[in-house]
Amino acid sequence: MVVFTDLDGTLLDRDTYSHAPADSAIDRCKALGVPIVLVTSKTRAEVEALRLSMRHTGPYIIENGAAAILPGHPDLILGASSSASRAALRRASFVSGVLVRGFSDMSIDEICQRSGLHPEIAALAARREYGEPFVVLSGPVSRLESALAELGFQVTRGGRFFHVLGGCDKARAVRKVAEFLNDGDTIGLGDAPNDIPFLLTVRRPILIPSPHLHAMRAALPNAFIAPEPGPAGWSRALLEILDNP
Ligand SMILES: [Mg+2]
Known part of the structure; x- marks a missing residue:
């Protein structure tokens, strides 16, 4: 078991x-x-x-x-590296016109505010090796998803953030x-x-x-x-x- x-x-x-x-x-x-x-x-x-x-x-x-x-x-x-995931997210955001804000754009303070995480934990959360968590600022996430799919990336929804992932x-x-x-x-x-x-x-x-x-x-x-x-x-x-x- x-x-x-x-x-x-x-x-x-x-x-x-x-x-x-x-x-x-x-x-x-x-x-x-x-x-x-x-x-x-x-x-x-x-x-x-x-x-x-x-x-x-x-x-x-x-x-x-x-x-x-x-x-x-x-x-x-x-899965794809986080630098590849971030690049795909930026590209898809530009192509789809859906505005997003990724973890790598956020300060530890902002991650804390958005997640309720303790600052020490938020610092660990920011140490990503693969995908990129993000929030949608405006526009339909479905359009962003299609643009990411074209690039071979997919979106998954967690409790508080969306995540862009490559091939996993x-x-x-x-x-x-x-x-x-x-x-x-x-x-x-x-x-x-x-x-x-x-x-x-x-x-x-x-x-x-x-x-x-x-x-x-x-x-x-x-x-x-x-x-x-x-x-x-x-x-x-x-x-x-x-x-x-
Ligand atoms: Mg859960």
Whole structure:
């Protein structure tokens, strides 16, 4: 068994970014030898800080599937670099007339204001190796998406930002890590539409309640729904499965 999980709003509380309410299920996974694979739009620097506090030792997928970090093995690079992503975003914005503001245009203060992140965490979030998060200032995002698609890039929507990515997604990265771990009994947990593709690739998807739940249920009608939002729901849903295998 292997658990693939989103972070914000799923394993981490949407507002406090705490994983504490999930600690009992995290400990149970450790005791049973069930790897927890973190799947996130966050950077390597952000995830490393979190892994220390969680004492996480398993693989992790960063920047929306742009790379999978497999401890003791070379990284699996799946996506375009952030400089290529930024260049594509600028070009697509110009071509489509949709005005955007990317992370690389924002000060740490502005990232904090827009995300509610603590300044130390925002500095780690700004250390991107692959895609580029952005906000739309004016114009329809669909037009920007088409312009990016022409350039071979795609847009995914996270909790607070859009992200431009080149040639990668969380689903592909999850499949690669499941192959690497040679384990088909996959569980996935997520709370937002950008988790849907990876939840569709796992054997047992679990939806964490959020304002997106309705759309998520439509895409994943057979998914199990956690009994409450955030890490507390994460823990209860996972303990239910671990206790009734
Ligand atoms: Mg999330």
